[in-house]
Amino acid sequence: MINAKTRLYGLIGKPVEHSLSPVIHNALFKRYNINAVYLAFDVDDLESAVKGVKALGISGLNVTMPYKEQILEFLDELSEEARAIGSVNTVVNREGKLIGYNTDGIGALKALKRFTEVEGKRVLLLGAGGAGKAIAYTLSRLAKVVVLNRTERKAKELEKFGVKGGKLSKENLKRYLSWADIVINATSLGMNEDRSPIPKGLLRENLVVFDIVYSPLETNLLREAREVGCLTIDGLWMLIHQGAESFRLWTGVKPDVEFMRREALKGEKRSI
Numbered sequence: 001m002i003n004a005k006t007r008l009y010g011l012i013g014k015p016v017e018h019s020l021s022p023v024i025h026n027a028l029f030k031r032y033n034i035n036a037v038y039l040a041f042d043v044d045d046l047e048s049a050v051k052g053v054k055a056l057g058i059s060g061l062n063v064t065m066p067y068k069e070q071i072l073e074f075l076d077e078l079s080e081e082a083r084a085i086g087s088v089n090t091v092v093n094r095e096g097k098l099i100g101y102n103t104d105g106i107g108a109l110k111a112l113k114r115f116t117e118v119e120g121k122r123v124l125l126l127g128a129g130g131a132g133k134a135i136a137y138t139l140s141r142l143a144k145v146v147v148l149n150r151t152e153r154k155a156k157e158l159e160k161f162g163v164k165g166g167k168l169s170k171e172n173l174k175r176y177l178s179w180a181d182i183v184i185n186a187t188s189l190g191m192n193e194d195r196s197p198i199p200k201g202l203l204r205e206n207l208v209v210f211d212i213v214y215s216p217l218e219t220n221l222l223r224e225a226r227e228v229g230c231l232t233i234d235g236l237w238m239l240i241h242q243g244a245e246s247f248r249l250w251t252g253v254k255p256d257v258e259f260m261r262r263e264a265l266k267g268e269k270r271s272i
């Protein structure tokens with residue numbers, strides 16, 4: 001029941017109306033008997049929105065595009081990852097102080113670890129945008145990582161994390177796909193469209209293929225990888241695991257990720 005003690009959490013971004021986060025987090029509050037609600041806020045003025053979070057005592061936030069980087073300047077403290085990556089997707093209001101975290105990298109790592117070993121593996125990461133940066137930072141600590149990006153400069157900038165950066169070209173794809181154990185698509189290619197960042201002919205059976213794009217659930221890349229016989233991992237697993245980390249930061253509860261996935265899939269059907 002909503003009453004005077006109900007805590008408020010939310011998502012800020014633009015647009016937010018297709019987000020699955022409200023479905024997932026409200027289901028979790030109910031399941032763990034936590035007196036809280038989660039809403040999506042379509043925000044135009046980020047600075048005023050963050051002031052509002054403090055003024056109203058909103059307990060925590062998720063942050064999505066286009067504000068993951070811009071929000072840093074309005075926060076009181078940053079976690080080590082958020083500072084290194086330069087991007088925040090989770091905010092905790094700790095007694096009036098807003099603390100920024102980034103759970104994208106750990107979310108991707110946990111998604112991968114459900115299906116495969118990661119330590120010491122050779123990882124080819126496509127994309128050096130917000131998500132690519134977070135994944136490069138996290139995986140660089142335990143695997144050998146090559147990052148290819150359309151804008152080569154952004155891939156090279158990630159060399160500060162100890163990865164190797166290069167241009168996303170057909171030649172580099174061919175070279176590094178024959179080297180890699182795991183390939184991750186962190187570009188937006190394939191999101192609600194038929195394109196894939198990898199020509200089917202370059203895929204081979206013993207490759208693990210992880211696409212962080214989760215709409216559609218089976219992207220073109222994942223379908224072709226499945227047809228070739230690769231182990232495939234969809235982006236909903238990352239969405240779930242990064243959300244689980246946010247939930248833990250807010251409430252101290254480590255949620256049931258299988259439950260979260262079931263709720264997200266139900267929510268997805270409702271929104272179609």
Ligand SMILES: NC(=O)c1ccc[n+]([C@@H]2O[C@H](COP(=O)([O-])OP(=O)(O)OC[C@H]3O[C@@H](n4cnc5c(N)ncnc54)[C@H](OP(=O)(O)O)[C@@H]3O)[C@@H](O)[C@H]2O)c1
Nearest residue numbers: 127128129130131132150151186187188191212235238239
């Ligand atoms: N599963 C999850 O939990 C999760 C979490 C975060 C994001 N995502 C998804 O991951 C994707 C990337 O998100 P983001 O936040 O990193 O976005 P972003 O910061 O805008 O980065 C977009 C990335 O895609 C590349 N790209 C875009 N169009 C391309 C094209 N035509 N050819 C080659 N590369 C292209 C960009 O390359 P340039 O640098 O050259 O522009 C950049 O590397 C989105 O689809 C998003 O929905 C999923």
